[in-house]
Amino acid sequence: MKKIGLGICCALALSVSGMANADEHGVKSEKQAKTAIQFRKAVFQLIRSNMGPLGAMAKGNIPYDPLVMEKNGVRMEQLGLMIEDYFVPDTTAFAVPSDAEDSIWTNKADFLAKSNDFIAAAKNLQEVAAAKDEANYRKAIGGVGATCKACHDDYKKD
Ligand code: ASC
Numbered sequence: 001m002k003k004i005g006l007g008i009c010c011a012l013a014l015s016v017s018g019m020a021n022a023d024e025h026g027v028k029s030e031k032q033a034k035t036a037i038q039f040r041k042a043v044f045q046l047i048r049s050n051m052g053p054l055g056a057m058a059k060g061n062i063p064y065d066p067l068v069m070e071k072n073g074v075r076m077e078q079l080g081l082m083i084e085d086y087f088v089p090d091t092t093a094f095a096v097p098s099d100a101e102d103s104i105w106t107n108k109a110d111f112l113a114k115s116n117d118f119i120a121a122a123k124n125l126q127e128v129a130a131a132k133d134e135a136n137y138r139k140a141i142g143g144v145g146a147t148c149k150a151c152h153d154d155y156k157k158d
Contacts, residue, residue, distance in 0.1 A: 027093070029094075051072075057069070057137070058141040066129040074122075074126060100156070114154070118148065121140075
């Protein structure tokens with residue numbers, strides 16, 4: 001009897017504290033912090049995965065391919081749009097390993113401005129690719145990388 005009661009209680013607690021809720025700031029448990037950090041890392045790993053071939057292309061290690069540039073640019077724009085939502089949960093109260101500096105949550109406007117720069121650079125990449133503007137492809141890829149670096153310099157632990 002007691003066990004059933006507890007089960008219902010926990011199910012309710014989980015449903016009202018879901019991290020998908022944008023009104024929720026600050027996670028309530030280490031378990032939630034771990035999940036939030038796992039999701040954040042997934043977003044950045046996928047951005048990294050999409051930047052990999054573009055970095056190689058900019059260096060001339062693989063051939064110029066505007067279709068890959070455009071496809072990966074679309075993906076990075078979408079991933080960039082996720083950054084704001086996935087950083088809503090403030091995980092700083094829990095000591096879960098993360099490369100994110102706590103200052104992200106005290107400088108949210110600047111952090112989001114930097115993520116917007118990344119989104120804009122990913123859109124520009126798509127435009128340069130769609131125009132088959134080969135003369136500017138390295139610049140467009142480098143422009144994305146520069147927005148990654150600008151944010152890492154301030155908000156990624158090294
Ligand atoms: C990449 C990658 C980053 C950025 C950064 C730019 O390809 O994985 O983190 O570009 O190195 O300076």
